[in-house]
Amino acid sequence: MTRLIERQIHGVPDWAAQVLVALIAAALGALLAMVLHAVLFRILTRISKASRSETDDILVHRLARPTRWAFVAMGMVLAARQTPALSDFWDHVSGFVMPLLIGWIALAILHSFVEAMSLRADITVEDNRNARRRRTRLAILSRIASFLIIFLTVSLMLFSIPGVMKIGATLMASAGLAALAVGAAAQPALKALIAGFQMALTEPISIDDVVVLDGEWGRIEDIRTTYVVVRVWDDRRLVVPTTRFLEDTFANWTKSTSQLLGFVMIYLDPATDIAPIREEYTRVITGHRLWDKRAQILQVTDHSAQAMEVRLLLSAKDGGTLFDLRCEIREHMLDWIARNQPQALVRQRQLPVGALELAAASETVRVLGDLAGPSPKPDAAS
Structure with missing residues (x-):
């Protein structure tokens, strides 16, 4: 392929010819990879639509974009084997591109799994306690897993830079100071991450729970790793730190059942x-x-x-x-x-003026009569 391209650009300077050969080879490899990807996913889409399950539809839809670019990268790798100039360029950028594509595909698989499991947890039924518990665990664990995947992806991308590796070696030499600085800087993030794990394991709240917080009645609308969104009855949203539900007291009306x-x-x-x-x-x-x-x-x-x-x-x-x-x-x-x-209906009773004195006098007369005893009966002989 490279010889055919070189014949077409005969007479061009060597440096320009190498650049043109690399660009044309990369374009051809990417085009061939995109055509192959389009044909493959058209077949997969028809197969997923023919099935009754929605899981395969979600998976195919989520993987379409990241795998397209992964196919392009594979096409460039194949073209680089035949083109020295393209091979040198790919050696420099592969440390960035490959971790990025792998992390993207891992996130797509994770999100498709979470979406498919969420469809099975239907919260529109009357007794939706178990469904809400599953959705809560999926939401928290998926965000934690997404954070870990992104963290590892960025770390691998940065380690491909020689300067970053030297900085890392220097920090390792002063491990005590580095651990102290990183621990102080990452304390809020680590606290939020641990709180997210606690929330998923202990389940003090779940999605769509009815709670009373600071006198406000509302529902749990969303649970993040650092905060919880509570939708109040008048459509206001209370943004509450996650640690609040682990450290303070609140009322959960639907902890054990929705009834x-x-x-x-x-x-x-x-x-x-x-x-x-x-x-x-x-x-x-x-x-x-x-x-x-x-x-x-x-x-x-x-x-x-x-x-x-x-x-x-x-x-x-x-x-x-x-x-x-x-x-x-x-x-x-x-x-x-x-x-x-x-x-x-409740009414306020009020005595008229003088009625209280009259009642007191009547009570006094009654008490005096009781003290005097019963009056003597008249003699029948008289």
């Missing part, structure tokens, strides 16, 4: 008849679309001279559904009480 118990508190007049209210609550909760048929009960949990505390216990399949159910039940019951038992 939850909730309650609605209603305050009524102390003289209220509870039976009709209990019947109405039973009727409305048993026919409600959001109730999961696990728990429902009405109880008087407290009583004072001012009000009677009534708790309506209920259950739902998840946190969001429970919140909507509580709001709708509270609204319905207050409306029903206002229309059917208006006297049950």
